[in-house]
Amino acid sequence: MSNTVKGVISRVKDEPVELVDIVIPDPGPNDVVVRIQACGVCHTDLAYREGGINDEYPFLLGHEAAGIVETVGERVTHVAEGDFVVLNWRAVCGECRACKRGEPKYCFDTHNASKSMTLEDGTELSPALGIGAFAEKTLVHEGQCTKVDEKEDPAVAGLLGCGVMAGMGAAMNTGEIKRGESVAVIGCGGVGIAAIAGAKLAGASKIIAVDIDPTKLEWAKDFGATDVINSKDADPVEGIQGLTGGFGADVVVDAVGIPATYKQAFYARDLAGRVVLVGVPTPDMTLEMPLLDFFSRGGALKSSWYGDCLPERDFPMLVDLHLEGRLPLDKFVTERISLDAVEQAFESMKAGKVLRSVVEI
Incomplete structure (x- = not known):
């Protein structure tokens, strides 16, 4: 009925x-x-x-x-x-x-x-x-x-x-962050903060949060960011490189999804590093970059759909981690x-x- x-x-x-x-x-x-x-x-x-x-x-x-x-x-x-x-x-x-x-x-x-x-x-x-x-x-x-x-x-x-799984999965599943790696997350809304939490859970040694909002950067610290960059005041690519010995981060997550932040993510990674796009672009957005830069920097450029999750695997695990006080x-x-x-x-x-x-x- x-x-x-x-x-x-x-x-x-x-x-x-x-x-x-x-x-x-x-x-x-x-x-x-x-x-x-x-x-x-x-x-x-x-x-x-x-x-x-x-x-x-x-x-x-x-x-x-x-x-x-x-x-x-x-x-x-x-x-x-x-x-x-x-x-x-x-x-x-x-x-x-x-x-x-x-x-x-x-x-x-x-x-x-x-x-x-x-x-x-x-x-x-x-x-x-x-x-x-x-x-x-x-x-x-x-x-x-x-x-x-x-x-x-x-x-x-x-x-x-949705959002929390998308961010955590972007870091853990798509980005495949390994213990001790450096990670930068551009955009600290709900998805970006979740990516920071995922990076911490995966064992990243340095987690750099980038945003233009001081409140969001404080949230990022609360979830595990070791460093923050306000991109209103500083160039995020230079900032991320400066915090990683001049090399760039092993993994950069773009949680905004616009051409400007994707370029930042691309150039802020180490050689052979990984870029993960989890922010969703709009249909009208286009990207223009030198093709040689894609070849010369190597690594992997990935898009993350729903954090590449499998609900039956990931949801119960993350709930259990929360109930255990680990997330x-x-x-x-x-x-x-x-x-x-x-x-x-x-x-x-x-x-x-x-x-x-x-x-x-």
Whole structure:
């Protein structure tokens, strides 16, 4: 039997979001209904609202979520009613060419729910990243649910669903940081700070944070940065080289994703160093650089999609590390808000006042 619940939608480009009644259908054979307990406010949700993803309005926003499996479809085996889960947007298919060659992190056919959530008048909703979790309940494919330790705070666990995992994975999975290496992170928003936390967890000896905001640089120190550079006041390439014996960092993570910061990352690395792009460029951005520089510097230039994570492997591990006191995931939660405060949370995000606002339901 379908459920009518409250949810936050974006109905029109650039207009404030609305808290409305939405209809959650009965799950299909491999779908589950999850009762949402907490959902982080991510920049991707704002991008949906502003038309930066596509124009398939209305959107049901929210995707960094944790909650309890409430109802399961008849063929579901992956989770059971009552399980505490973190939602993900990489429910790998196991059948595409990436999965078959042993690289499911690049799965080309990830699963989503088989039915649409709707407004009360029947208008179909486009769920953000196939999740749509600014709602009391949501409908997802069973593979989008990753069971984690139920002792974890839902507000903390849910953040692994996107930004925190993207940043930590960029450092640990894509960047393959080794113990004792030097790392620089350009851009210290939520994803960049997570990359710093990941670099520390991986055993980096020097972690250099770069940003133009002194508050964010203080956050970076709190998560493990050994040095900070305010790029308003100093050239970041020269600064990173100066802190690494003149050579540059072994790994540089660009958590901004614009041509200027990518060039900084490229030239701030050591010879044969690695550049990791995790900040998401817009479609209109282009990059012009001497081709000879790519050849002469060697190394690796990588893009990090969702931190190259595998939710079933990474989410439980990171939750366990937090519960053991070895990873300060709770520090990412700046404020806890209600469903009707999402629009204000977007303003706080744009002003750089928060690492994460988290909706608690």
